[in-house]
Amino acid sequence: MVYLSVSGAQAVWSICLCQVLKLYAWEQSFEDKVVDIRNKELHVLKKSAYINAFSSFVWTCAPFLVTLATFATYILMSDDNYLDAGKAFVSLSLFNILRAPINLLPMIISMMAQAQVSLGRLGKFLRNADLGDDNVQHSSDSSFSVKIENGTFTWDTAMALPTLRGIELEIPKGKLVAVVGPVGSGKSSLLSAILGEMEKLQGRVVTQSNAAYVSQQAWIQNATLRDNVLFGTPCKEQQYNKVLDACALRADLDILPGGDMTEIGEKGINLSGGQKQRVSVARAVYHDADLYLLDDPLSAVDSHVGKHIFQQVIGPSGLLKDKTRVLVTHGVHWLPMVDTIVVMADGRITEVGSYDELLEHDGDFAQFLKTYLTSVDHERDDAEEDEEIQNIKLRMLQRVESVTSDGDTSADELTSG
Incomplete structure (x- = not known):
């Protein structure tokens, strides 16, 4: 042995x-x-x-x-x-x-x-080149929280094909915008372009100056849990407790030996993936920014915890209801509750609209939902999900199938005619 x-x-x-x-x-x-x-x-x-x-x-x-x-x-x-x-x-x-x-x-x-x-x-x-100062322009007087005009972005100027091409996007203030698309379509890169972390080849990007970003991989300091949430700002006890409750961290504080004064190890080694992601979300929420860029923060948490965070933080009645939120997500069951959906494919924005508008025709969004809701991995995960979420997905699948089948029928009729 x-x-x-x-x-x-x-x-x-x-x-x-x-x-x-x-x-x-x-x-x-x-x-x-x-x-x-x-x-x-x-x-x-x-x-x-x-x-x-x-x-x-x-x-x-x-x-x-x-x-x-x-x-x-x-x-x-x-x-x-x-x-x-x-x-x-x-x-x-x-x-x-x-x-x-x-x-x-x-x-x-x-x-x-x-x-x-x-x-x-x-x-x-x-000798590496610095990112250009003009990649993003910050303006508090803009009528939009995010505005991209004919944007083309790349991670490396030596690449033959840019990562994002022909990006046209306007996000009004106080709206919840979901960014969806298949893996590798450029959703996370779109958030990086808004932050100014990509090389801008052409176009114009204007955002609000006060923005908060929650990355897909949670970033945790080697400090106490409280310090990770406060991140150097003064502690407002009432707001701090409200954020902990909204981000479902209260139960974790009862488990941790020192509560919120528990020392977090290197790279958050004594926290689970879901706990690290919730701490990251709590840090962003506590700092009360005007624009929130959320790169799939609910993917690392359980379905019932994700439901709690969406309802209490991100959703229409959450703590951030008056803030502009750009949410990259694979949780399609939340899409009927967002204001605008941005559909991406191959580094381009193919469709923009509300949930009802995008499901009026058989487009990229309908095909994306159909592919996701009928996948084997999705069916395997259904048993672990909340009953309400399962019912939402069932209704979405029925509507998507009706839209795509109508599209196929009309296409067959045109062909036969």
Whole structure:
């Protein structure tokens, strides 16, 4: 049996791995693979030890060998082949002075190699181009929270094809806008373009100056939970408690040993993925921004928790009901409750409108809903979802099927006609 030493977040993975090995009776084959890899590692380590021992011996003997070679050369090249005591002792004293530099020579060579690698990395970083200051213009007087005119954006100017092309988008103040589309269609890139984190090739972007961003991967500081939410701002106890309740963090505080004063480890190692995401949402909500950019924050939480956060924070009656919210989401059951839906495909905005407007015809949005609601993964997740959410999805699927079937029927009629 092979025992693997693990720590921290790897412990759960190790337990699952051991269970799989035991259930499938893979212990011997797994042990053989580990032992084979370990033997190769030992061979490399032994070879490295021999080389280090030989190099240490050579450099230790170097001063003696240099002295011997110098005296031998002097005797062989002198006319009388004679080395007197005066010259010998003077030479030895000089060689003793040179002993320290000679011993330091191998370390100097390795340090020079390390310095060259470090300078190369620093040079590559410092030579990178900065993002343009004109990527995004901030204006508090604009009639829209976000306005993009003929925007073309890329992550790397060396790319042959831009990531986002022909973006035309206007988001009024105080509206809830959902951005949907298949994986890789450019939804997260659209939020990055609004933040000014992408290279703008052409177009114009105007946003409100006060914006809050919740990324898909929650960013957690190595500090207390309270400090992660406050993020350097003064604590307003009433608002702070309201945010904790809205983000469903109250039950977690009862579990944590120190409540909201619990120290969060490196990268949030002592929090689950859902807890980290809720802390990230709470941080954004507490700072009371004018524009909220939410990159699928409900994907990491359970369905009933996601329902609570949408109703209490993001939705029409939540804490952010008067704020502008741009929500990237795969939770299609929330789409009937948003003001505007932006549909993306292949780095372009293909459709913009309300839920009812987009389902009046068989377009990209209807096809996206049909593909998602009839997928195998979605059917597998239905058993774990809230009953209300299941009913919403069922009604959506019935409407989508009626729209797409009507489209197919009309198309068949046109073809036959």
